Amino acid sequence: MRKVIHQRFDCSLGTGLGKVKGRMFRIGHLGDSNDLTLIATVAGCEMGLKLSGVALQGSGVQAIMDHFSSH
Secondary structure, three states: OHHHHHHHHOOOOEEOOHHHOOOOEEOOOOOOOOHHHHHHHHHHHHHHHHHOOOOOOOOHHHHHHHHHHOO
16 A cells, blocks of 8 residues: 555655554654645545545545634
């Protein structure tokens, strides 16, 4: 799934560490980050999960947009 996200969206995700290795990924950034870049990162992850066949319960993108628009 991380490979799909990297190839399709040029977004490099870190692996899980220790006990969660292989069961989660990490999102990091280099340099500036703001609301819009974070929403785009979550969108890339969500699209990559869907392309990898992961069934999602809801939309992380919608949740983060709702969060940022309420402040």
